[in-house]
Amino acid sequence: MPESFVPAMRLALAEARRAFEEGEIPIGAVVLDASGEVIGTGRNDRERSADPTGHAEIVAMRRAASSLGEWRLSGCTLVVTLEPCTMCAGASVQARLDRVVYGAVDPKAGAVGSLWDVVRDRRLNHRPEVVAEVLADECGALLIEFFTDRRVG
Numbered sequence: 115m116p117e118s119f120v121p122a123m124r125l126a127l128a129e130a131r132r133a134f135e136e137g138e139i140p141i142g143a144v145v146l147d148a149s150g151e152v153i154g155t156g157r158n159d160r161e162r163s164a165d166p167t168g169h170a171e172i173v174a175m176r177r178a179a180s181s182l183g184e185w186r187l188s189g190c191t192l193v194v195t196l197e198p199c200t201m202c203a204g205a206s207v208q209a210r211l212d213r214v215v216y217g218a219v220d221p222k223a224g225a226v227g228s229l230w231d232v233v234r235d236r237r238l239n240h241r242p243e244v245v246a247e248v249l250a251d252e253c254g255a256l257l258i259e260f261f262t263d264r265r266v267g
């Protein structure tokens with residue numbers, strides 16, 4: 115099943131590259147509806163929007179919800195290039211997403227299996243399914259490149 119999310123992850127990677135070009139940490143996301151159609155895209159825009167919640171996942175979920183005309187993203191799948199943080203993992207539970215698919219693992223701040231496992235916490239009443247490490251190397255390489263450039267520049 116992870117292979118079936120490769121095309122969507124490529125779209126999320128394209129968003130991440132755009133973030134990179136804009137000087138933002140290169141993380142991208144898309145939300146798919148139940149039929150697999152893209153209903154929201156997002157990339158990290160925290161610097162440009164001066165918004166602490168400007169993570170790719172939040173941007174993509176907001177757009178998806180606005181295109182559906184409701185806050186519930188039941189039946190939908192979030193596809194993101196990096197393992198979500200606590201805020202985004204929490205938002206994906208709040209949005210009632212069916213599934214969270216991510217690329218690179220984030221051992222320093224990941225909340226979908228690494229440091230925390232917010233989306234599969236049995237104390238919460240909704241638990242999205244998780245598909246980890248889709249195109250993980252490509253997703254991670256983009257982040258490494260970004261932070262290497264920064265250190266040199």
Ligand SMILES: [Zn+2]
Nearest residue numbers: 169199201202
């Ligand atoms: Zn986040």
